[in-house]
Amino acid sequence: MPLFRAVTDSVSIKIPDSSRFTAMTLISGLDEPMGMTILPNYDIVVAERKGAVRYFNNTTKELSTIAQFNVFSGIEDGLLGVATDPDFKNNNWIYFYYGVAGDKNISNLARFELKDHNLIQSSKKVLLEVPTQRKYCCHSAGYITFDPDGLLYLSIGDNTNAEEIEGHNPTDERPGHELADDQGATANSNDFRGKILRIRPLADGTYSIPDGNLFPKDGSLGKPEIYVMGLRNPFRMSVDPKTKYVYWGDVGPDTEIKASEGKLSYDEINQARKPGFFGYPYFLGDNEVFPDYNFETKQEGPGKDPLHPINDSPNNTGLKNLPPAQPAFIWYGKGPSKKWPEVGKGAASAMAGPVYYSDLYRKAPYKLPDYYNGKLFIFEWVRKWIMAVTMDSEGNYVSMEPFMPQLKVVAPMDMQIAPDGAVYLLAYGTNWFARNTDSGIIRIEYSEGNRNPVAALKVGKTMGAAPFTVELSANASKDYDADDRLSYEWKIGDKKAAGQDIRHTFTKPGIYNVVLTVSDQNGGKGTATTQIKVGNTPPDLTIVTKANRSFYWDNSEFDYQIKISDKEDGKIDPQKVNVSFNYLTFGKDLAGALSSGGENDLRFSGTEKLYASLDCKSCHTMETKSVGPALKEIAKKYKDREGSDILLARKIITGGSGNWGTYPMPPHADLPEKDAKEIAGYILSMGQKAGKMPLSSVMKLTEHEGKGNEGAYVLQASYMDKGANGIEPLKASSYVVLRNPLIQLEDYQEGNVGVVIATQNTGFISHIANITDGKYTRFNAIDLNHIKSVRLRIQEQGAGGTVELRNGAKDGPLLGKTEIAAGQTEDPKTGWKEIDLPVSPTTGMHDLYFVFKNPNSKRALFHIDWMYFEK
Numbered sequence: 062m063p064l065f066r067a068v069t070d071s072v073s074i075k076i077p078d079s080s081r082f083t084a085m086t087l088i089s090g091l092d093e094p095m096g097m098t099i100l101p102n103y104d105i106v107v108a109e110r111k112g113a114v115r116y117f118n119n120t121t122k123e124l125s126t127i128a129q130f131n132v133f134s135g136i137e138d139g140l141l142g143v144a145t146d147p148d149f150k151n152n153n154w155i156y157f158y159y160g161v162a163g164d165k166n167i168s169n170l171a172r173f174e175l176k177d178h179n180l181i182q183s184s185k186k187v188l189l190e191v192p193t194q195r196k197y198c199c200h201s202a203g204y205i206t207f208d209p210d211g212l213l214y215l216s217i218g219d220n221t222n223a224e225e226i227e228g229h230n231p232t233d234e235r236p237g238h239e240l241a242d243d244q245g246a247t248a249n250s251n252d253f254r255g256k257i258l259r260i261r262p263l264a265d266g267t268y269s270i271p272d273g274n275l276f277p278k279d280g281s282l283g284k285p286e287i288y289v290m291g292l293r294n295p296f297r298m299s300v301d302p303k304t305k306y307v308y309w310g311d312v313g314p315d316t317e318i319k320a321s322e323g324k325l326s327y328d329e330i331n332q333a334r335k336p337g338f339f340g341y342p343y344f345l346g347d348n349e350v351f352p353d354y355n356f357e358t359k360q361e362g363p364g365k366d367p368l369h370p371i372n373d374s375p376n377n378t379g380l381k382n383l384p385p386a387q388p389a390f391i392w393y394g395k396g397p398s399k400k401w402p403e404v405g406k407g408a409a410s411a412m413a414g415p416v417y418y419s420d421l422y423r424k425a426p427y428k429l430p431d432y433y434n435g436k437l438f439i440f441e442w443v444r445k446w447i448m449a450v451t452m453d454s455e456g457n458y459v460s461m462e463p464f465m466p467q468l469k470v471v472a473p474m475d476m477q478i479a480p481d482g483a484v485y486l487l488a489y490g491t492n493w494f495a496r497n498t499d500s501g502i503i504r505i506e507y508s509e510g511n512r513n514p515v516a517a518l519k520v521g522k523t524m525g526a527a528p529f530t531v532e533l534s535a536n537a538s539k540d541y542d543a544d545d546r547l548s549y550e551w552k553i554g555d556k557k558a559a560g561q562d563i564r565h566t567f568t569k570p571g572i573y574n575v576v577l578t579v580s581d582q583n584g585g586k587g588t589a590t591t592q593i594k595v596g597n598t599p600p601d602l603t604i605v606t607k608a609n610r611s612f613y614w615d616n617s618e619f620d621y622q623i624k625i626s627d628k629e630d631g632k633i634d635p636q637k638v639n640v641s642f643n644y645l646t647f648g649k650d651l652a653g654a655l656s657s658g659g660e661n662d663l664r665f666s667g668t669e670k671l672y673a674s675l676d677c678k679s680c681h682t683m684e685t686k687s688v689g690p691a692l693k694e695i696a697k698k699y700k701d702r703e704g705s706d707i708l709l710a711r712k713i714i715t716g717g718s719g720n721w722g723t724y725p726m727p728p729h730a731d732l733p734e735k736d737a738k739e740i741a742g743y744i745l746s747m748g749q750k751a752g753k754m755p756l757s758s759v760m761k762l763t764e765h766e767g768k769g770n771e772g773a774y775v776l777q778a779s780y781m782d783k784g785a786n787g788i789e790p791l792k793a794s795s796y797v798v799l800r801n802p803l804i805q806l807e808d809y810q811e812g813n814v815g816v817v818i819a820t821q822n823t824g825f826i827s828h829i830a831n832i833t834d835g836k837y838t839r840f841n842a843i844d845l846n847h848i849k850s851v852r853l854r855i856q857e858q859g860a861g862g863t864v865e866l867r868n869g870a871k872d873g874p875l876l877g878k879t880e881i882a883a884g885q886t887e888d889p890k891t892g893w894k895e896i897d898l899p900v901s902p903t904t905g906m907h908d909l910y911f912v913f914k915n916p917n918s919k920r921a922l923f924h925i926d927w928m929y930f931e932k
Contacts, residue, residue, distance in 0.1 A: 081541070094107050099145075112140050132160050213262055293341045314326055340389075484504070530566045532564055609846045629783070853897075859923050868909065879899070
């Protein structure tokens with residue numbers, strides 16, 4: 062049997078020693094890297110989501126920006142994909158996929174020539190335009206890759222509103238809800254979205270349709286470019302270089318539908334041996350069926366038949382009778398997986414990497430061991446693992462195991478194997494929609510003999526005024542060959558130095574690349590790089606307050622003082638300091654709001670994105686009259702009118718003409734009333750004089766009253782200096798976020814307790830459970846200044862025990878504790894009570910650990926719903 066032979070061969074080869082893999086960071090500090098391509102000379106081109114094209118010179122180890130695309134970067138869109146042509150050595154072609162800025166809602170697959178580090182703009186050829194919607198988030202995908210025959214594959218997300226689907230799959234067929242119906246996108250054979258396309262690029266900048274796609278070349282049954290359909294967010298994919306099977310990770314939905322493993326919210330790794338329909342939005346995982354849901358009556362009915370799926374949605378413009386649904390290759394949910402326990406649990410974003418074949422790398426100096434021959438690499442953006450998947454000779458799943466578990470790449474975004482056998486990983490970094498210091502490109506080399514040293518470069522400040530002295534250290538570098546002697550060489554600009562730790566003074570302003578090379582006596586080398594900017598010291602900005610920096614309470618005040626200094630600017634002009642203080646009701650959008658840096662009115666940061674996604678801007682500009690009046694003129698006209706927000710909202714939805722001229726304003730009948738009101742408020746805010754906030758003040762906190770507990774007060778301050786000595790202006794910013802003092806226990810950052818989801822059986826209360834002796838939860842960065850106690854809402858549902866509050870670690874300093882009695886509540890909806898956990902006087906921000914103990918019992922101890930920080 063082929064399966065038996067594959068398993069026997071796999072176990073007969075020794076598992077490689079993980080210490081023989083050397084990982085080195087080539088690039089760090091990228092701004093939302095989305096894709097990379099490795100050139101024949103091992104230079105690297107990186108696409109950043111906001112439009113920058115970055116170029117890493119492998120010889121000089123220098124990073125530069127060679128282009129800036131004008132992209133639409135809302136709702137996860139932007140510059141998403143990059144790939145070089147298989148014949149790049151001869152034709153210099155490089156491909157990009159990006160959301161085109163402007164009023165036309167399209168994304169382009171475009172080709173350019175790249176010569177001598179220069180992206181030639183005049184060479185641009187647009188191969189394909191993909192119509193999209195920019196009103197609702199999300200799912201853009203946008204990965205580009207090639208197969209051995211030179212065919213280009215492009216993955217495209219379903220671009221469908223999944224935010225208002227009431228715990229179900231997005232199949233809302235009601236008028237006005239078209240954008241929440243994936244039957245008009247991924248299940249529509251006449252739409253590019255939710256698909257993987259396959260085309261052959263031609264020399265003149267067009268393309269042809271290869272044989273063997275899903276639909277006929279004449280377009281009679283659907284878009285002939287489609288290879289597979291029925292996908293949600295096929296974020297990363299690869300093509301097997303031998304079998305030409307296509308693999309991709311499909312990021313799953315968040316539904317409340319019961320399934321064989323928890324809920325029908327699986328992420329998937331898929332394998333397409335031939336063109337086909339892969340089920341979404343009707344099926345998930347092993348073709349588990351979503352029930353048919355009537356969004357009007359809220360009633361569920363029988364779902365579709367996987368063997369004969371029918372798309373009868375009024376929003377479908379393609380085939381009604383779809384091909385049979387193909388099951389996923391690997392699938393897993395948010396909880397532990399019975400079928401694939403190795404994948405872990407929690408949030409997920411599945412990705413598919415390459416399939417490795419040893420014979421394709423026989424002469425490659427860093428080729429992977431034969432142990433990985435025929436294995437598929439998959440990886441997880443959220444869970445930070447890489448797995449090697451073993452398959453039999455027919456491509457069926459056999460097993461999986463971790464690959465380099467010690468690496469723990471922060472949000473791996475892409476994985477490729479270079480011609481020399483080295484593995485390249487692109488890391489997105491910790492924070493969403495941000496430039497992250499832990500983002501970058503990691504190169505992994507395998508060595509059977511002498512192992513290369515691992516170069517690690519440490520530096521303090523990287524910016525300052527001349528003369529600027531830096532302490533550079535290589536003491537974290539290492540070599541897994543114990544007998545090796547290491548030497549350290551530094552290249553700082555055009556100067557060289559030696560030594561493990563050095564001190565260097567830059568006497569002249571400028572931008573200096575620093576390259577550390579660590580060598581052993583056997584010729585092994587490892588490198589690390591950084592960049593030093595001399596001539597301008599970053600501003601120093603801090604927010605000082607006597608109040609608590611984490612929470613707000615009813616009838617309380619918040620005092621603040623902004624302190625700023627800048628070495629080059631000297632005396633700071635208060636008018637140049639941006640200070641804002643707002644109450645935001647949309648807590649989930651807080652991260653995006655904070656990225657504005659304090660220049661904008663945060664109340665409308667989310668609305669600005671919504672407005673930008675509509676067609677309004679094609680007729681209205683901010684300052685001057687276009688087809689329609691300027692937004693500021695509209696705000697001025699309606700400034701003092703009572704009910705003007707309702708009037709404008711109605712106008713936005715219904716359209717009309719006559720108030721500002723004869724040109725009619727088109728209606729927006731599908732725009733929800735709440736969105737129209739938000740846009741109206743955004744426009745009217747332009748007529749309100751913002752007023753300059755002082756650098757110090759005392760604010761009364763009353764705006765949250767009557768608005769629930771999801772909002773937050775945000776104080777932001779920022780200052781951009783004037784720049785100096787050829788170094789660009791540098792910005793400093795800081796913020797304080799005050800949230801409601803009631804925190805749900807299931808919102809912990811780290812822990813090992815169970816979570817019970819709110820259902821009718823629990824009285825619609827979610828809480829933490831499966832709390833046994835030694836388990837814990839952690840909550841990050843909480844200020845205990847003025848906090849006297851933490852009130853816990855508990856249920857005596859078990860053996861009882863102690864709740865300890867500890868600072869910084871599970872065994873950190875004890876800040877307080879309380880006892881919970883044993884008990885057994887028959888009805889899980891009742892029996893909740895509140896108890897106090899006294900807190901020792903403590904100041905400053907802390908990571909708090911709630912540790913649960915009862916060494917005398919192995920049973921569950923109790924349940925906890927929420928906690929409230931008391932002043």
